[in-house]
Amino acid sequence: MSEPTLNFREVSRVTCMVHQPLGAKVTDCLVGMGAHTVLVENARAVRQHIRPRPWVFPGHSMEIHGTPVEVFRTTVPRESAEAVMRALIEVLDLERPGHGALYIQDLLEHSLLEPPVLRVQSEKEGLILRDLTLLTGILSQVGGGDALAKSALKLGACVPVITRGMGTGIRDQLGLLRITIPPEKEWVHLMLPAQDAVGIQRLLIEDARMDRAGGGFLYQTPVRAGVVDPLLRIGRQEHAASMEQVIAAMDELKCGTGWRKRYGDLEDPRNEKMRPFRRNHREITFICTEGRVDAFVRAAMRVGAGGATTARVRCLSESDFEGGIGARERGILCVPAGRADAVIEALYETEKQLEDTHCRIQVLDAPSVFSHQR
Amino acid sequence: MLKARQNSTRMKSTDQTRIHIPISTAASMVGSYVRGRILEQIKSVAFIILYLLAFQLFVLGSTPSNALRVAAGLGLVILGLTFFLEGLILGLMPLGERVGVRLPRKCGIFLIVVFGLLLGLGSTYAEPAIATLSTAGSTVTAWGSPLLYRLLNDSPALLVASIALGVGVAVGVGMFRFYYGFSIKPFIFTLMPLLLGLSVYCALDANLRNILGLAWDAGAVTTGAVTVPLVLALGIGVSRASGKREDAAGGFGIIMLASAFPILGVMILGVALNPTTSRPMAETDFFAPEYRERALRLFPDESALLRHAFQHGSEAGRKAFFGGESSEYHAALRRLGRPEGRAMIPASMSAAEWLIRRASESERAFLTREVPGFASSPRETATAWASVLREEFASALLAVLPLTLLLAVVLFLFLRDRPRHVDEVVLGVGLALMGMTLLTMGIRTGLAPLGDEVGRPLPRVFRSVPREEGRIILEPFDPEQVLTGFTPEGRPHRFFYFTERGTTPRPVVFHPDQYDPETGRYEHVLERPPLFGPQLTLAGIAMVFLFAFGLGFGSTQAEPALSALGRTVEELTVGTIKRTGVVRAVSLGVGLGLMMGVARILYDIPIVWLLLPPYLLLLPLTYWSEEDFAGIAWDCGGVTTGGITVPLVLAMGLGIGGELNVTDGFGVLAMASAYPILTVLLFGMMVRARQRKGLQNVREEDGDE
Known part of the structure; x- marks a missing residue:
């Protein structure tokens, strides 16, 4: 094999978060189109569940209810992305509430594999929202994701999807004392109207108490287009249509989510409330064979990255099975734009030194990053 | 996450890879970590300890003898569980998973299956179930169940080999399944009807009928506290590496195979040995001199045969042994008073107990008259702590080290890989070793005696005569x-x-x-006197059922292997199925299973009648349930009967069985394995139905539009 060269391509990442029983359809659809790397992760979608109180007790109770979801990710050429999206919407019937959500993000990717040439045809017309932002929260404790999800549901933001990950970095430098700090993290994915993202981000930080030491990490990444799942609430419905259905209908009528704008004054960076937010960061994602992730994290930390959050994912598409092993790890680093090149270079050098890493490096803007600072 | 900025004030970083923390901070971190873990284990064992104490104090009206030793033992159980579970999580499971993930990378399916076979064989020899099975079969007689006696006492090596081969084949088949991403359901639908059909066949034969309990119990107890998490982690690794879509919650189903194949192995062994084994017969015929040559096929010599007559037989059998020669018979009775004659009496009984339970009226009178002081022979004293520590450490070493070394050798030398944190794995193995030693010591000195003190006198609650x-x-x-x-x-x-x-x-x-x-x-x-008076035996029986349920429910909650499985389930399903939900469903199932097991002993119900209904119900339920829950539920059946449940269940089973002169204490553990599958499948269907309900409603509303 010839020595790889750092070569970034402009691609789109398609992320599809679907109700678990629909997962097989996604795989069949993507593999059928010719996508050569489909990464899958188990997740849970969190909704409010309203039901009558048991026995003779009056009224209704509301609790947080998790349903199993599978998150599929694949990268496709930018020009095919929307066609892939439409095909998936059609196959999965994503216009029905509860089936799931889908979004595409434009990014730069380094991979030894050429982007796939996809055989995709879909004439499906439907509502695709173009003014969305992905808000990603990384919470330091298992169960912490529920607090953030609860706040998001209370704000009527979207259906939060939670996955699990592991924190690496500073913890690994404590020697054996690291066992006293749980490595588990919860990863919360929220799709929000772009114009309200900062406001909701700020409210979530306050509501989920992320403005404290060890509270977590919350950042935005841009979304090119997406379809959201409007089923925020399950159970008793008191009106002819639920609020979520009304919102979905309004989005369709207004051709977007612009009409929902609620937190206009916060957009101004001079606003005092915006001071804790750090601007101009990059989200660097690397995907490698399971077991190799530590080498990449160490290399990134040597050049200034603060640490990474990793998750185990399964690679489904057999055309990517050069090594015959489907176990992959996905790591995410959020670094200031000025340091991004050095980190990417370090990751690339690590890839060159190690065997069978099947490494992919993806870079995306992260315009608003928050974590507690003293 | 600890921030770099904090380091400057609290921590001192000397290089990029290691942060040095002040001792006081480190001590506080360790203290808080240990406190949390111990509290978790106190919660898990609190129910069973309080339940046993309450039953002893308020129902049986007695107090724990040697309370200090029992209390120290219970403390060791908590500490042992804490260390052992942490050892599993830090050391054994990551090691197993790493090997599982890397194995398909370097080896073909043939080598993976061979490795699985070796691991299964090794795990059975490392955590021998034969000790448990021997205890359950301690009341088996050579004339009543010759085949069962032969398997347990004459050919235990063959029995262990059949179980080991069963587990080995199971792990090998499990690896094959994960590698190709096959569903567990076809395996269940093939194996279970085969096992049930073979059970019905065995039930029709007088000799084979008696080994059914042994076979099904062997399936239940063979998967130990170390084997379950290791094999589960290995399976999860291979499953993830295979990258098949079917394995969304992959890794489950292997424990079920490791329970089913040993049952098959024992039954096949029984069928093979049956033609060369004598049929069940009367005790006097068995001990008669004219049958001596055939009887000695089951015993090494005549002295062992006579010992069996004294330990399990009646006066008629002992007299038959001497062919009616009363002088030789009386000489043998006199020898009981000498130190070498003491071996004739079971080690678990004092001479006085033997006189009451086994000796006839005339033998009692003879011994009181001819061997003065025989009845006052001292009871077996409690083993010294040092000796218990030595013995339990040796068995923990055998259970933990060989399997760990096998995995480590494969990982380091063969796969040329290493765990993510080698120091953490070494610490984990050390903790598992220490935890298992403390846990088994605590069970032996605290929990088991407590269970024994409640389980053995349990027949008092349903007996109608003094x-x-x-x-x-x-x-x-x-x-x-x-x-x-x-x-x-x-x-x-x-x-x-x-x-x-x-x-x-x-x-x-x-x-x-x-x-x-x-x-x-x-x-x-x-x-x-009878506890509830002569008219209240029904209430007494109800009390026994209640006790059995509580015992199963409480002890299962503290099982470390189940805790590890529940944790894995919660992790793989990202919290959509909670660990507590799985543990409760399994505990409920074990409670129900123990009630059925007690019913078998109380009413002498043939085991096949108790096995058929739950398993026949399980097959359609499995068909309808989802793939992940089918694997989880059938695995739960294998993990329930661990180190905490088994001694308590055996004490209860043997207590009741001894009172009712039941041939053996088998079957209770098999029931404790069958019902958790049922409860977990139902729990899974309930969870999924609830998860889908809301979404279904929305689809209907959309359809109406």
């Missing part, structure tokens, strides 16, 4: 002091006042036949 508990010789006895009392009908009866140590005098009935005027001795029989 039971003889012992005899005391009153010497000299003055018949002049015997008083006369009258019944309401005016009938006279004679009684005297008897004062036990530390109690107030109480009247006891005088039996003239127990007084020997020549020696001036009166033999006073100590009796325990």
Whole structure:
């Protein structure tokens, strides 16, 4: 094999978060189109569940209810992305509430594999929202994701999807004392109207108490287009249509989510409330064979990255099975734009030194990053 | 996350890879970590300990003997569980998973299956289930169940080999399944009807019928506390590496195979040995000299055969052994008083207990007359702590080290890989070793004796007649002091006042036949009255069922292997199925299973009748349930019967079985494995139905539009 060269391509990442029983359809659809790397992760979608109180007790109770979801990710050429999206919407019937959500993000990717040439045809017309932002929260404790999800549901933001990950970095430098700090993290994915993202981000930080030491990490990444799942609430419905259905209908009528704008004054960076937010960061994602992730994290930390959050994912598409092993790890680093090149270079050098890493490096803007600072 | 900025104030970083933390901060971190883990384990064992104590204090009306030792043992159980679970999470499971992930990278399917086979074989020899099975079969007689006796006592090596081969094949088949991403359901639908059909076939044969309990119990107990998490982690690794879509919650189903194949192995062994084994027969025929040659096929020599007659037989059997020669028979009885004769009596019984339980009236009279002081032979004293520590450490070493070394050798030398944190894995293996030693020590000195004190006298709660508990010789006895009392009908009866140590005098009935005027001795029989009175045996039986349920429910909650499985389930399903939900469903199933097991002993129900209904119900439920829950549920059946449940269940089963003269204590554990599958499948269907309900409603509403 010839020595790889750092070569970034402009691609789109398609992320599809679907109700678990629909997962097989996604795989069949993507593999059928010719996508050569489909990464899958188990997740849970969190909704409010309203039901009558048991026995003779009056009224209704509301609790947080998790349903199993599978998150599929694949990268496709930018020009095919929307066609892939439409095909998936059609196959999965994503216009029905509860089936799931889908979004595409434009990014730069380094991979030894050429982007796939996809055989995709879909004439499906439907509502695709173009003014969305992905808000990603990384919470330091298992169960912490529920607090953030609860706040998001209370704000009527979207259906939060939670996955699990592991924190690496500073913890690994404590020697054996690291066992006293749980490595588990919860990863919360929220799709929000772009114009309200900062406001909701700020409210979530306050509501989920992320403005404290060890509270977590919350950042935005841009979304090119997406379809959201409007089923925020399950159970008793008191009106002819639920609020979520009304919102979905309004989005369709207004051709977007612009009409929902609620937190206009916060957009101004001079606003005092915006001071804790750090601007101009990059989200660097690397995907490698399971077991190799530590080498990449160490290399990134040597050049200034603060640490990474990793998750185990399964690679489904057999055309990517050069090594015959489907176990992959996905790591995410959020670094200031000025340091991004050095980190990417370090990751690339690590890839060159190690065997069978099947490494992919993806870079995306992260315009608003928050974590507690003293 | 700890921030770099914090380091400058609290921590001192000397290089990029290691942060040095002040000792006080480190101590506080470790303290808080250990406190959290210990509290978690206190919560998990609190129910069973309080339940046993409450039952002993309030129902049986007795107090724990040697309370300090029992309390220390219970403390060790908590510490042991804490260390062991942490050892599993830090060391054994990551090691198993790493090997599982890397194995398909370097090896073909053939080598993976061979590795699985070796691991399965090794795990059975490392955590021998034969000790548990021997305890459950300690009351088996060579004349009543010759085949069962042969398997347990004459050919235990063959029995262990059949179980080991079963587990080995199971792990190998499991690896094959994960590698190709096959569903667990076809395996269930092939294996279970085969096992049930073979059970029905065995039930029709007088000799094979008796090994059914052994076979199904072997399936239940063979998967130990180390094997389950290791094999589960390995399976999860291989499953993830295979990258098949079907394995969304992959890794489950292998414990089910490791339970089913040993059942098959034991039954096949039984069928193979049956033609060369004698049929069940009467005790006197078995011990008769003319049958001696055939009887000796089951025993190494005549002395072992005679020992069996003394340990399990009746007076008729012992007399038959000597062919009616009373002089030789009496000489053998006299030898019981000598140190070498003590071996004739079961080690678990004192001489006085043997006199009450096994000896006949005439033997008792003979021994009291001819071997003075025989009845007062001291009871077996509690083993010293140092000796317990030595023994349990040796078995923990055997259980943990060989399997860990096998995995480590494969990972380091063969796969040329290493765990993510080698130091953490080494610490984990050390903790698992220490935890298992402390846990088994604690079970042996605390939990098991406590369970024994409640389980063995349990028949009192359903017995309708008083039971003889012992005899005391009153010497000299003055018949002049015997008083006369009258019944309401005016009938006279004679009684005297008897004062036990530390109690107030109480009247006891005088039996003239127990007084020997020549020696001036009166033999006073100590009796325990029925707990609920003669009319309340039904209430007593209900109480036994309640006890069995609580025992199963409580002990299962503390099982470390189940805790590890529940944790894995929660992790793989990202919290959509909670660990507590799985543990509760399994505990409920074990409770129900134990009730059925007790019913089998109480009403002498053939085991096949208890096995068929739950398993026949399980097959359609499995068909309808989702793939992930099918694997989880059938695995739960294998993990329930671990180190905490088994000694407690055996104490209860043998207590009741001994009272009712049941051939063996088998079957209870098999029931405790079957019902959790049922409850977890139902729990899974309920969870999924609830998860889908809301979404379904929305689809219907959309359809209406």
